[in-house]
Amino acid sequence: QKEVEQDPGPLSVPEGAIVSLNCTYSNSAFQYFMWYRQYSRKGPELLMYTYSSGNKEDGRFTAQVDKSSKYISLFIRDSQPSDSATYLCAMSPYNTDKLIFGTGTRLQVFP
Amino acid sequence: ETGVTQTPRHLVMGMTNKKSLKCEQHLGHNAMYWYKQSAKKPLELMFVYSLEERVENNSVPSRFSPECPNSSHLFLHLHTLQPEDSALYLCASSQVSGQGVYGYTFGSGTRLTVV
Numbered sequence: 001q002k003e004v005e006q007d008p009g010p011l012s013v014p015e016g017a018i019v020s021l022n023c024t025y026s027n028s029a030f031q032y033f034m035w036y037r038q039y040s041r042k043g044p045e046l047l048m049y050t051y052s053s054g055n056k057e058d059g060r061f062t063a064q065v066d067k068s069s070k071y072i073s074l075f076i077r078d079s080q081p082s083d084s085a086t087y088l089c090a091m092s093p094y095n096t097d098k099l100i101f102g103t104g105t106r107l108q109v110f111p
Numbered sequence: 112e113t114g115v116t117q118t119p120r121h122l123v124m125g126m127t128n129k130k131s132l133k134c135e136q137h138l139g140h141n142a143m144y145w146y147k148q149s150a151k152k153p154l155e156l157m158f159v160y161s162l163e164e165r166v167e168n169n170s171v172p173s174r175f176s177p178e179c180p181n182s183s184h185l186f187l188h189l190h191t192l193q194p195e196d197s198a199l200y201l202c203a204s205s206q207v208s209g210q211g212v213y214g215y216t217f218g219s220g221t222r223l224t225v226v
Binding site: 032034042095103 | 115117142151152153154156159161167201203205207209212213214215216217218219220222
């Protein structure tokens, strides 16, 4: 079993839709949870950062962590064509700098 | 220059060539990383340097050789590569504290093709 599982997609949605991206994990020691966005021919950029369980909102983006289910989500409201990218989840245990990444989900938002 | 810069952006090399990838971070971070990104696979951690010391070598073949001369620069020296080494090579940096890391800042990567 992989430490982090993420559906590779592609996920294709119309502009304005609510998008839900998810990852599951197996290591209960993970404490830090992140979402990265990667545009074509670019490196990943940090989008959302969450410590432990709970929700975090930033504009149209909401990150949720459910440690009891070992499940994290990223919601994008009012999706735009400019949101078309690959979204990678990443996580790490406390007191370490090693990030474990998912495979990434490719999202396409069409006008 | 800001953030993390990688050169070259694209590299095509033969299996007998020797080349080097360069990474420079302008963020004052204390750790740097090399990752390999292949299609439909998670990012694969190759090397970690913390405070200029290599702290991790993730069973990477010896045809990949890292070098970290100071906290701002990181190199990946390549020789006698195989076609399966073709991938996007990403450099990242972070500021590591006693509790952990606030995520990485990535460069745009070097797209490597081995022919």
